[in-house]
Amino acid sequence: MKKVISMLLVVAMCLCVLAACGAPSTPSTPDNSGSSQPSGTTTPPADGAVVIKIGGIGPLTGGAAIYGIATQNGAQIAVDEINALGGDIQIEYDFQDDTNVAETAVSAYNNLKDWGVNIIYGTTTTSPCVTISSETYADRYFQLTPSASSPDVTAGKDNVFQMCFTDPNQGVTAANYVSEEGLASKVAVLYNNGDAYSTGIAQGFIDQANTLGLEVVTEQTFPADTNTDFNVQLTACKDAGAELVFMPIYYTPASLVLAQASQMGYDPLFFGGDGMDGILGIEGFDTALAEGLMLLTPFNATATDERTVSFVEKYEATYGEIPNQFAADGYDCIYAIYEACQQVDGLADMIANGDNAALCDALIAIFTSGEFSVDGLTGLGMTWQANGEVSKAPMVVGVENGAYVTK
Template sequence: MKFSTKLAAAGSAVVMALSLAGCDGGNMNYPSGASAVITGDTIVIGSVTTNSGSAAAYGEAELQGFQLAVDEINAAGGIDGKQVALESMDDKGDATEASNAFNKLAGDANVVAVAGPTISATTAAIAPLADQTQLVTISPAATSDSIETGGYLFRTCFKDSYQGEVAARFAAENLKVKKVAVLYGTGDPYSSGVGEAFAKAAEELGLEVVAKESSSSADDTEYSAQLQKIQAAGAELLYAPYYYSVAGPYIIPQARSVGFDGYVMGPDGYDGLKLTGDKSQYDGTFYTTHYSADDESNSKVQDFITNFRKKNGSDPNTFSALGYDTIYMIKQAIEEAGDNLTRAAVRDAVAGMEFEGVTGSFTMDKSGSPTKTVIVLELKDGKPTYNTTIQPK
């Protein structure tokens, strides 16, 4: 998930200018810093997350996932007999703060990898720095397609375009609809990117896109005019990729108020959907995400939930689950690197990694993004309920 800010555009421009050529998941040439063997009795993993500001809830959830994983690893004897220490930095949701925090971690020769950042804007700022300093960085939840990955930057989450494609497949194969409509915010890369990916995939699957409407941003509160056109077009499903704070209190109730009684579907931005009024108006709402507490197909999920509750006294959300998996990905890479523990060896172990975690099973593709299972949740009486797991094709 990502926030629509000027930072995202600026960060993407920096990434494009500094992107690597030929980083396709194979070996790379490293300076002496990346090939230096990391010694010491403790394995240090850095983290850069948003723990203050408007996205603080996401960063705090990720940090809880990081810490639970570290505690479990240490309780089980550590990694190759060494205890793990987590060095946490708050980027405040700001690209400059994120860069400064990352550079501090990169300058510590004991830091073997970094978990984070939280949002796409800060991750875009760090992407070129990860490549320049050759320090493996795994972002739990930066979904933007524009972020360059596959050099030293990887992600635990799927990309925006991927979940748009999966949503179209779910609409066609599971919901059996024939006519769909799309509503998205043109001023928001997340909303427009996922929306366009859905529309393209829907047409390729033989669905008729009967309406494609937009708002100037993803933060508007009035959508009735667009929704009236969608209703008049005869859409059976509305795909509206907005955030939980907009889709819940505005888009879905307004769609019902203009007479639209079809399905509503969205991306992972619906996690924590804010509800208003009669909960029944949210029936028939679906969204794609990374994790579900009700997923009985994944044996790791219930153990994760039990341990999280014991440590934090609350239920984990998607961001905690993604953070938890991120630390275990780093652990797997360090174990594969073996006695010759270098940043270069850890990077090579992450590239092409096959991993099974709380948020699904996947293989890391050549661009540094996972091709993974996707969870679909359905709202029933206002409560997100597990519907199905969609396997990658």
Template structure:
């Protein structure tokens, strides 16, 4: 069974002026891509205009690509369609013509429930041989999968609180009512949702959204109305600075990662000399690298190599890694995007550099061990907002309750939304009222509590200073090591 790896090209589909598929042009395009060293072809995705083509045209394109490729490299065909029936038909066709695997996006337009998404992919899987690779192609704005996980965390927290009789404020018991709005991941829809929740539903507080852009857009509305809002996984610093004094977040900001990464290198790995390999074309990577250097040196450590590369197109890191190899570094810090890490890790191992490897939150991604190889990520350290196998009793209780209710482990989104409910309830109790939003805001600001994701306090900019989970890859699986408190 073949897997996606390396550089995968989403192919365009050429048409003539009469909107007929140009098969000869497709053949030339296949040869062009293979000759230039790409690793896998992916026809009929969004770039391939799949939603604008009928089933027969899509079959014709798939047949042409597979035939022209002639097994020189893998071909994974996108088969997602508006109807499950059509997706299954295209999936069967792909397996019959010799494709190496398929990808399938969920039907668009309507946001699907988790059960309907499961049923959709189950039907697709049953339409092809058991060992035929099927990749799930998720566009969160269409499937609402990210939002579903956030909902799970809120639902569990509210269920636990309400089943216990609610919570006491000023001698009176209160329960929680959930009012949901789907922002589809879009700022303008988030603005409308905030206005409805504040003006029509008269909510006491808002949890979400989970993305930075929508929260940056809608946050000022919450502050203007004096309604506290907590973003769940929105890490851009502008979320709170632009949003104003009533906007908080449950996750770290990007610069805070540098602090905990520096402490991990010093306290957990015992390093005094660290090398950094970062992208100077990525603000996230370069900013984190610079902040890490500052924090590690403040702890008495030395940055013995600070090596930059020119962004995601860089494939050969030998020059930078040679400098690192000669620097005497005990640890190499890779604060880079998940898609760039596998090649870097592989080349470090191939060169036999005698140093431990560590990273930040980007490492908490199944593609890293899958593409780099389990043997290459073995023993690599990184930080995460949550660890399902944490030994912390609060984390364990949450994970067990989540597994019992949903049948699988919580992820970052569900944990941050669960945390957000707990933060609000704790603040209501300490505020002593449910009708004074300013008192509630002040109580949230003064939060000091243990949560499934660790201990949390807010700084003056309403960003959490919270515990970080140190993780290490063992047999390709993120495994909890310890916790670093702020």
């Protein structure tokens, strides 16, 4: 008898769970501010304005949370600015946590679909993005990612565009810069072989260096789990006589590399990728160690142009910290989507009918038209190629007296 009761209880429980969240997935109409009020919108939409639902995905908890939160906040500032303009296009913005795990990203994405999303902004990190981009490709949603940099993100998917450089491109750009400026003839590469970002850039750099005749004297790697002791790798670089160490790695291990190199009295030129951005902000890090460090980054928070200054001011006032390049990429993404939407014919009908496939095709046509260009914080006159990659001028900054100086 008890078994029967417990079985009935289980069935009842399952029914409750399924029914409670079994909201039908009909696309909600623009003026329907239902139960799932997004966190972003502060100003009520103007009468007759088209409300576009932009759904973001990125890690808000876990080890990669700083990147997700930065992209969330940067985009939020752009959304607030656009809504404050009170134009014909208003943005409703929701950002879902994916904890940097692909399967969680899929449910975050489906959650946004249930919300009635029109355009996907994200995901922040690469490996969830590869999964999500094939989902959006199948479902025909337009997707623009601020920072997922692997070529696999856009490969074979016409609806996915990137705001950041792809990894191999970044490596190629760095090798070109080193060669053109004559910084060194013997280079060593130190990278994390457990990380797609790091291996991607390193591979691009090594290939290009070989083409340009730069001598790569040694390739040193470390695994993703144990990245606290770099003495072995640095000694190998030193013994090989490297004048420049290219390290496309994140800033936390990079700060240890710099400290350990200084301890062993090895002082080559260190050159990093955009993951190095943030190294000056590490608590307890002696910025004198980073003196002379060069890195590729699309965004310099100390730049003095009007837009950067205004963005940094707003960001600091709202979130209490200096924005990094992820926040700037997020800000640019929202403006790129906004400016493209302004050029879409019949936008109001598409949104009203929930016709995201038509919107997706229209946006793809605009992004790849060659005439569409966006001036943002991370570059002027940014355009996109048909394969989803962005074209913008790379920027190299050096650390002088504890601050970035654009080279």
